[in-house]
Amino acid sequence: MPAFLARLAAILVAACLLFTSQTLTTPDRAAAADPGYLMVHFTGEGSTNQQMYLSHSTDGLHWNDLNGGGMVLRSTVGTKGVRDPAFVRSPAGDKYWIIATDLCISCGQNWDTAQNNGSRNLVVWESSDLVTWSKPWLLNVAGAIPDGRNAWAPEAIWDPETNDYVLYWATNATLDGVLKHRIYYARTSDFRTITTPQLYIDRPGDQGIIDTQIIEVPSGVGNYRYVRASGDGQITLEGSNSILGTWTRLGDLSGIGLTGSQVEGPMWMKFNNSNQWALYLDQYASSGGYMPVLTTDPSNPAAYQKQASSSYNMGGTKKRHGWILNLTAAEESRVLARWPNTAINRLQSYNYQDRYVRHTNFDVRIDPNVSPADDARFRLRTGLAGDGTVSFESVNFPGYFLRHSNYDFQLVYNDGTAQFAEDASFRQVAGLADSSWSSFQSYNHPDRYIRHYAYYLKLDPITTTTGRSDATFNVTS
Template identity: 90%
Template sequence: MSALRARLAAILLVACLLFSGQALITPQSAAAADPGYLMVHFTGDGSTGQQMYLSHSTDGLHWNDLNGGGMVLRSTVGTKGVRDPAFVKSPDGSKYWIVATDLCIGCGQNWDSAVNNASRNLVVWESTDLVTWSQPWLLNVAGAIPDGRNAWAPEAIWDPETNDYVLYWATNATLNGVLKHRIYYARTSDFRTITTPQVYIDRPGTQNIIDTQIVEVPAGVGSYRYVRASGDGQITLEGSNSILGTWTNLGNLSGIGLTGSQVEGPMWMKFNGTGKWALYLDQYASGGGYMPVLTTDPSNPAAYQKPASTSYNMGGTKKRHGWILNLTAAEESRVLARWPNTAVNRLQSYNFQDRYVRHANFDVRIDPNVSPVDDSRFRLRPGLTGSGTVSFESVNFPGYFLRHSNYDFQLVYNDGSSQFAADATFRRVAGLADSTWSSFQSYNHPDRYIRHYAYELRLDPITTATGRSDATFRVTS
């Protein structure tokens, strides 16, 4: 019996060890009622890839592209491209910001010019609900830095010691005779004005540092309140009990085979309801996109483990340097309702069937051979005024909708007003010239329909056979 008990005890011990190791690699799924996670990111170079995209996860490891994998915000300022976005949420949850690098590689700028003479601005959006965003604005953060040549990879964190946000980013500048990227910081309360930039992180010699992100750690985990991960030739971990205080070097991730020559863009995520974190790293050298490295103690380099490649899925688009927000139930509900995977469609003219509705310089008309073709692609969203109606959102200018004003049509950014919603909402009815096609009746002028006249889109009453043909369209892919 004693031998049998010993054997059973040994088996039990091995099982426990295996289970505990697996628990680290594969975090327990949150309860079904728990909200999930929202990632903001870009997808690659070029004017389309360098915009804002969103992905959602229920467990933090398996991601679904929102909006059908299409962009959700487009920069219309600065270089008109954005990279390296970060979410910022106010402590009371009443405001959100996205701050991002103003950079467009492959659309008028190459890496050499980006390093030595690029935008000194960041791009900022603001929201009160995480779904309706302001127009973007530029925030000059590096213009006051002597010989400051760019502003990259911004992040921000609320500092309870100063009762405002610490905004930090990388700038290539000459200091003490050495030109390299350092991390600078400034304080802000509104992301419109900042204090004078100061050096935040400066590595020895000529070592550059570009990417860094801070996570707040709860009491009882490790020895520090804050841990930051930085791309500086390694993925270096540092700890501090004050955001603007002294930071201690804790080591790096080279022990698990990850260095700065392989990965960049560290992005933290705390799993809901568990004592586990993921540090997502962008496998830029291999083009592999993000992978999660898992830990129960962000301050201990020895506690990190790579997951099995089958234990996570990043979704259909490549995720590049971004930020992950733990959602509340209300936030998740709003986000999923705003960006469902609605199909992309075109509106083909009934009586000029080689022509499609398109925007050009924000005016709206019907044209043949539309180039770029995305100018003629729209998502037929549930109407901004309510169910049973539709609104037309541009694919390549997300947040912009077809709207009538003085019975003329333009592509206009949704300002969230009730007037905008009414002007941009229509009832889809049987085609006035052919019932197998469609016509679109104005929500707030129900005696008028969308029609083309001299190829321009208008909102008119329809009284003739020509008018009925002009007001008839096929919704097609």
């Protein structure tokens, strides 16, 4: 009897362990010292929402908006709107790109135009540190596709078989008499030139497909090296052992009540130090933004589990189709230092108190009744040159700072050079005309101050009463 009981107890323990291994639990919040996650996304329709935004999470489920919820990059090319961004990190971690759809709905384009006569370009930014980004450029990916009418939802993945990137996206085109969205691909090493686009994924009949995202799965998890999720009427999962090889349909998420009529924009994320993944899905039909479903095996549709709304928090802004990057500690430190929730301010003139510093066509002056209002709004950042200085970054053109050149001021994109940092940095001192206000002394020309002259901003030495009044400003909300 004792031996039987011992065997029975062992069986019960084994059964409990098996059950526990099959039960998916929400990952614990990462320790404060662990690096977190960075999401790039857009937030909705309109010219300001269809730009680049960043959010940060320590655990992959609770997100905080960076930059006070404001945009971090603005497209000044193509349609001047961007959606569906993706991060690309080089294998060496020394270069980064953001690639995005060149599209601005409700600001010059509607959906019919976007699908049938839209931009054939992608918008691309490049960085060497994840915080200082190049100006955007256009990459024509669909122009060589017969009857190619647009280029949407780009993604890229490093292919170790050829030591370059497989760049893929959706294009609406006519093939074999059928007009619909299909996934095309090309190879690239620099996101400036590509090989001739080729058909990558096609669905039977008139079923279109968009929003494909591929992840590499570690050895020992499932039966495939790569898993991709796509929007094709369902959220379809497929597996392969080669990016451009044969793919096998694994199933979809209809078993947990999620179909392509409800959700889109699948976005993968692997939890750090854990064999768990989140597949974020954009609840576009209900305007609900992103929600995560969790799994321990991306290749097994039956392993996905919905999460209670109380188990995650997407932050203050709505997250639309984007991409999540697992940060290193160094990357996280740089990102959080670059985009803290710095207050938004205006600079009010001391002697023309109905006028505020504003940019117009990238020139800088003081004006009353500024429209749009964001032209007169700046974030007083920690100075690019450091040493107790401040720099003025535009709210509606992030990455652009007030900079002097030949003692004149313009709003200029930060090129990351030491000269730019010095020209765009100032010491905030007691107002020259009123100590309760502020004046701004040049970092690299300390005998000169920001002042207005004939309403335009200049960098001048101040020697007169009028000059002291012109060089005095109120930092106000």
